[in-house]
Amino acid sequence: MQFRNFKMVSYVGYGRGAFNQLDEIIAPHRKAGAPMIFLLDHFFDNGHALASRVPLRGNDKVIFADVTYEPKTTQVDKLAAELKAEFGTVSGVIGIGGGSVMDLAKAVSLMLNNPGSSADYQGWDLVKFPGVYKVGVPTLSGTGAEVSRTTVLTGPTRKLGMNSDFTPYDQILLDPELTKDAPANQRFYTGMDCYIHCIESLTGTYLNEFSKSYGDKALDLCREVFLSGKEWTNEDDDKLMMASYAGGMSIAYSQVGVAHAVSYGLSYLLGTKHGIGNCIVMNHIGEYYPEGVTAFKQMVAQNNIHIPEGICAGLSDEQFETMMNVSLGMKPLWENALGKNWEAIMTREKLRALYEKL
Numbered sequence: 001m002q003f004r005n006f007k008m009v010s011y012v013g014y015g016r017g018a019f020n021q022l023d024e025i026i027a028p029h030r031k032a033g034a035p036m037i038f039l040l041d042h043f044f045d046n047g048h049a050l051a052s053r054v055p056l057r058g059n060d061k062v063i064f065a066d067v068t069y070e071p072k073t074t075q076v077d078k079l080a081a082e083l084k085a086e087f088g089t090v091s092g093v094i095g096i097g098g099g100s101v102m103d104l105a106k107a108v109s110l111m112l113n114n115p116g117s118s119a120d121y122q123g124w125d126l127v128k129f130p131g132v133y134k135v136g137v138p139t140l141s142g143t144g145a146e147v148s149r150t151t152v153l154t155g156p157t158r159k160l161g162m163n164s165d166f167t168p169y170d171q172i173l174l175d176p177e178l179t180k181d182a183p184a185n186q187r188f189y190t191g192m193d194c195y196i197h198c199i200e201s202l203t204g205t206y207l208n209e210f211s212k213s214y215g216d217k218a219l220d221l222c223r224e225v226f227l228s229g230k231e232w233t234n235e236d237d238d239k240l241m242m243a244s245y246a247g248g249m250s251i252a253y254s255q256v257g258v259a260h261a262v263s264y265g266l267s268y269l270l271g272t273k274h275g276i277g278n279c280i281v282m283n284h285i286g287e288y289y290p291e292g293v294t295a296f297k298q299m300v301a302q303n304n305i306h307i308p309e310g311i312c313a314g315l316s317d318e319q320f321e322t323m324m325n326v327s328l329g330m331k332p333l334w335e336n337a338l339g340k341n342w343e344a345i346m347t348r349e350k351l352r353a354l355y356e357k358l
C-alpha cells in the first residue's frame, strides 16, 4: 500500500486525577468470573500509595512487573502462561508503569490469545488474533509506547517489536499526576526519548504533514519543559505527557533515525536502556542533527544531567561487529535519516568510528 492505514488506540482519557476513573472505564469490559489483571511497575511495590488505589474487584489480581531489564519474550511468555493456568481466561490486562510496562502489558494481552511464543511474532504483522482487552496507564512520559503499534521485546535472536494492528491499546488513561515521583534523571532520559523522536522524525526523509504537525507540537512542548530554566512543576508533567503522545503519533507515520539505530546496538550488546542509550548517542551525532544536538546539550546542562561517556571503551572487534550488525539491520531507520542512498553514507568504518566515541 502506498499510504499507511494504521490502527490507533481506541479510547483516550486525559487529566490530572483521571486514574480515579479507571474503575468506571473498565467496568463494561468485565466478564463474569474472569479477572482484570493489573500489571504494575515494581516501582509501586512495597506500599506505594498508587497500588492501594488500583480498583480491585472479585478475583482481580495485581502483578508487580520487574523492569530492571527491558521486557524479554521469555518474561512475556511466562506471565501469559501463568495467567492461563490460573484463570483460563481473563477480562483484561491493565499496564501501569513506564514504557517497559506499557510494552509488557500489550505483549501479555496478545499472548493470552495467540499460540506459541511471543518470539514467533517479533516482526511486522505476524500476530494472528486480537489480544484480550488492554489498557495502558503510563507513569513516565516520553517513549510514546502508550500510542504505538509495537511492543519492543528482547528475544532469543533479536530485539524487535510485535508490530501489528492488534498491538495498540484499546484504552489509554493519561494522568500526569502519576509521573510526579519520577527522579529527575529518569524523567530526563525518558523525556529525551520523545525529544529525539521529534528530531529524527522532523528531519527525516519520510516526513509528511501528518508527522510534522504532531512532531512540531511535541518538540515545542519538550523545549518548554526542558529549556525553561525554572523549577519543575505539575504543568511540566502535564506538558511532557502530551509531548509523549504527540511524539508517538508523529513517528506513527514516519520513522526514527540515527540515534535509535545506533542505540539499538548498544542495547542489544550491553543492555543499555532505551532512554539513556539514546542520550549517549545523541551527544555525539551533531553531524546528522546539528540544531537538535546543540539544543540537546543545552538541555543536559540546564537540567544538570549526567550522560555516561566511554561505554564502548575496551570492547573487542567482535563486539563492535555485533553492534554494527544490529544497527545496520534497522534499514528503515537509516533510510529515513539519510535517504535511499544511506549505505554509501553510513559505511561500516563510519559507524565503527561513531561507536568508538560513545
Ligand SMILES: NC(=O)c1ccc[n+]([C@@H]2O[C@H](COP(=O)([O-])OP(=O)(O)OC[C@H]3O[C@@H](n4cnc5c(N)ncnc54)[C@H](O)[C@@H]3O)[C@@H](O)[C@H]2O)c1
Residues within 6 Å of the ligand: 041, 042, 043, 067, 068, 070, 071, 097, 098, 099, 100, 101, 103, 139, 140, 141, 143, 144, 145, 148, 149, 150, 151, 152, 178, 179, 180, 181, 182, 183, 186, 189, 190, 193, 273, 274, 275
Ligand atoms: N513500544 C514502543 O513504541 C516503545 C517506544 C520507545 C520505547 N519503548 C520501550 O520503553 C522502555 C523504556 O521505557 P521508560 O523510559 O519509560 O523506562 P522504564 O519503563 O524502563 O522504567 C525506567 C525505571 O523507572 C521506574 N519508574 C516507572 N515509573 C516511575 C515513576 N512514576 N516514578 C519513578 N520511577 C518510575 C521503573 O520502575 C524503572 O526502574 C524500553 O523497554 C523501550 O524498549 C517502547
Ligand SMILES: [Fe+2]
Residues within 6 Å of the ligand: 143, 193, 197, 260, 274
Ligand atoms: Fe524511542
